[in-house]
Amino acid sequence: MEHNTLEVRGLTVCFQTAKGAVRPVDDVSLKIPQGSIVGVVGESGCGKSMTARAVMGLVRSPGKITGGSVTLDGRELTSLPEKERRKLRGAEISMIFQEPMSSLNPVMKVGRQVAEAVRLHTGCSRAEARAKTLAIFREVEIPEPEARYDCYPHELSGGLRQRVLIAMAAVCRPKLLIADEPTTALDVTVEAQILKLLERLRDAGVSVLLISHDLGVIARVCDYVYVMYAGRIVEQAGTGVIFDRPQHPYTRGLFRSVASLREGAETLETIPGVVPNLLRLPAGCSFLMRCPSCPARCENEIPPLAETEPGHAVRCFLAGKEGAT
Amino acid sequence: MRRSIAQRFLQALIVLVGVVLLTFVMLRVVPGNPIETMMGEHADAATVARMTAELGLDQPMHRQFLRYLSSALRGDFGTSYSLGKPVSLLLKSAFRNTLYLALFAALFAWILGVACGLVCAVSKNRLPDRLFLGFSLLGISLPVFMAAMFLQYVLAFKLKWFPISGTDSWRGFVLPAAALGWNSAGQVAQMTRTSLLETLQEDYIETARAKGLGRFGVLVRHALRNAMLPVLTLMAIQFSGLLSGAVITETVFSINGVGRLMVQAISGRDIPLLQGTSLLATSVVILGSLLADCLYSVLDPRIRKEG
Numbered sequence: 001m002e003h004n005t006l007e008v009r010g011l012t013v014c015f016q017t018a019k020g021a022v023r024p025v026d027d028v029s030l031k032i033p034q035g036s037i038v039g040v041v042g043e044s045g046c047g048k049s050m051t052a053r054a055v056m057g058l059v060r061s062p063g064k065i066t067g068g069s070v071t072l073d074g075r076e077l078t079s080l081p082e083k084e085r086r087k088l089r090g091a092e093i094s095m096i097f098q099e100p101m102s103s104l105n106p107v108m109k110v111g112r113q114v115a116e117a118v119r120l121h122t123g124c125s126r127a128e129a130r131a132k133t134l135a136i137f138r139e140v141e142i143p144e145p146e147a148r149y150d151c152y153p154h155e156l157s158g159g160l161r162q163r164v165l166i167a168m169a170a171v172c173r174p175k176l177l178i179a180d181e182p183t184t185a186l187d188v189t190v191e192a193q194i195l196k197l198l199e200r201l202r203d204a205g206v207s208v209l210l211i212s213h214d215l216g217v218i219a220r221v222c223d224y225v226y227v228m229y230a231g232r233i234v235e236q237a238g239t240g241v242i243f244d245r246p247q248h249p250y251t252r253g254l255f256r257s258v259a260s261l262r263e264g265a266e267t268l269e270t271i272p273g274v275v276p277n278l279l280r281l282p283a284g285c286s287f288l289m290r291c292p293s294c295p296a297r298c299e300n301e302i303p304p305l306a307e308t309e310p311g312h313a314v315r316c317f318l319a320g321k322e323g324a325t
Numbered sequence: 326m327r328r329s330i331a332q333r334f335l336q337a338l339i340v341l342v343g344v345v346l347l348t349f350v351m352l353r354v355v356p357g358n359p360i361e362t363m364m365g366e367h368a369d370a371a372t373v374a375r376m377t378a379e380l381g382l383d384q385p386m387h388r389q390f391l392r393y394l395s396s397a398l399r400g401d402f403g404t405s406y407s408l409g410k411p412v413s414l415l416l417k418s419a420f421r422n423t424l425y426l427a428l429f430a431a432l433f434a435w436i437l438g439v440a441c442g443l444v445c446a447v448s449k450n451r452l453p454d455r456l457f458l459g460f461s462l463l464g465i466s467l468p469v470f471m472a473a474m475f476l477q478y479v480l481a482f483k484l485k486w487f488p489i490s491g492t493d494s495w496r497g498f499v500l501p502a503a504a505l506g507w508n509s510a511g512q513v514a515q516m517t518r519t520s521l522l523e524t525l526q527e528d529y530i531e532t533a534r535a536k537g538l539g540r541f542g543v544l545v546r547h548a549l550r551n552a553m554l555p556v557l558t559l560m561a562i563q564f565s566g567l568l569s570g571a572v573i574t575e576t577v578f579s580i581n582g583v584g585r586l587m588v589q590a591i592s593g594r595d596i597p598l599l600q601g602t603s604l605l606a607t608s609v610v611i612l613g614s615l616l617a618d619c620l621y622s623v624l625d626p627r628i629r630k631e632g
């Protein structure tokens with residue numbers, strides 16, 4: 001049996017707002033086998049970042065994890081006291097964020113920001129921390145690491161800053177690295193380099209949870225993909241499978257709305273309608289309002305996430321049947 | 326960086342000369358004869374004329390100005406009409422008192438203000454936040470003379486912990502500094518709170534948390550320095566304000582400071598003294614903002630580069 005670095009089961013995050021309870025993450029289960037890159041894809045606000053935050057234990061008040069479990073190498077995290085969680089953060093689970101421009105402290109030298117993580121988790125001396133930082137800088141291919149160590153964030157390009165952030169996340173050899181839209185703010189050539197870097201980390205044994213709305217990114221590096229919609233997982237499958245035969249109408253819509261240069265398509269296809277307000281989710285399937293073909297059953301009943309073939313599960317009553325298009 | 330500081334110095338110098346010129350001209354343009362004010366209604370015309378000539382007030386204005394400027398550069402600001410002493414001497418002793426008062430008040434205000442702001446920010450919208458926010462609001466809205474008299478009544482008159490007035494020892498400065506600093510403390514507290522709360526929303530705070538830093542570590546190592554940048558500007562403005570004389574506080578606690586000296590000069594139409602005090606106040610304000618600029622660029626590497 002393969003070993004899962006991360007297992008999330010039935011994770012639910014709830015925000016009590018003045019207008020009622022909102023669940024940006026609703027009964028999400030996913031697992032990341034050791035040494036693989038698993039993608040979570042979905043549009044803005046679908047709960048993918050919140051899922052990552054919940055795994056990190058960084059859900060901001062008034063948000064709360066109200067159900068489910070998160071285990072890292074078999075160790076339950078949701079019930080750990082904050083002090084223990086903190087020790088894991090940056091050491092065993094680390095995270096890189098979407099905005100390399102603003103994710104580094106502007107008044108602190110980048111080298112010291114990375115070294116801070118080293119000293120925090122290993123308690124080693126300044127000199128050792130510096131040496132480790134320089135080593136990881138070399139590993140993530142930051143040119144002239146000694147000179148970059150004493151740079152301030154504003155003196156570096158976006159790509160270099162993201163490398164610094166990856167270095168910071170990887171310096172303590174975490175078991176799991178969560179990358180939340182790591183390339184969204186970068187241009188395409190830099191994106192390719194960053195993705196290559198993630199693959200290299202994977203090859204070194206780090207499991208990666210890659211969050212993106214960019215199907216191109218997902219297709220390039222992920223081994224397995226989860227599609228999220230309105231807080232729930234609506235489809236999951238191996239990358240090849242899901243690109244080959246998507247089942248859920250939302251997944252299909254996503255794939256169709258990717259701009260393609262090949263077929264000379266004149267207009268960009270879109271999914272009609274908007275993401276439902278999480279405060280007023282329909283009683284049944286949350287994709288109901290935008291679905292091109294919904295039977296009456298979908299209005300009152302949430303479809304279960306059901307396997308249509310081994311390793312491929314879909315949350316749709318019509319999945320696997322003809323006429324689901 | 327060095328160039329920009331040199332530039333700032335030059336600008337400061339220009340402002341200084343401008344202010345001297347402006348006060349100089351204004352004092353001579355306003356109606357009323359300072360000699361007549363000085364000698365009373367019954368002075369005879371001959372004496373007034375003699376005095377005017379003696380003080381050089383009959384000369385054309387540009388010549389008066391050049392003469393003033395050249396002696397000012399040598400440290401001679403003239404002799405006070407009403408007090409009969411050299412202005413530089415009067416300024417020196419008044420500035421000493423004002424400096425002590427300002428230092429005490431600033432120390433009180435900044436330590437208290439930053440601490441309050443910090444507590445407020447970490448306990449946002451909970452009891453400590455509301456409590457300290459109320460305290461700082463009181464400081465901002467309470468007129469200084471009321472705060473002064475309140476402190477004087479309770480701590481000096483009733484409890485006899487501190488002298489009611491006078492500056493014989495450092496104890497005499499405590500109450501005036503508290504009364505004066507309360508207002509500044511309130512401002513600093515509110516600014517610190519707002520700035521810190523804003524900073525805590527920044528992405529790099531999230532990074533720091535993801536690194537494994539605890540609440541305290543994030544606050545001290547990443548949030549505070551960034552949040553203090555705007556507060557620092559406020560502090561510089563406050564300090565130069567405090568240094569240019571606190572008329573009300575000095576009056577309530579009978580401290581012979583720059584503020585009182587200036588009032589004396591105005592009511593006595595004492596031209597040399599008035600020029601001296603306003604020159605001092607201006608220099609202090611300019612120096613304060615210059616210092617803040619330098620400090621700012623030390624704290625924020627982004628500014629260092631632009632210079």
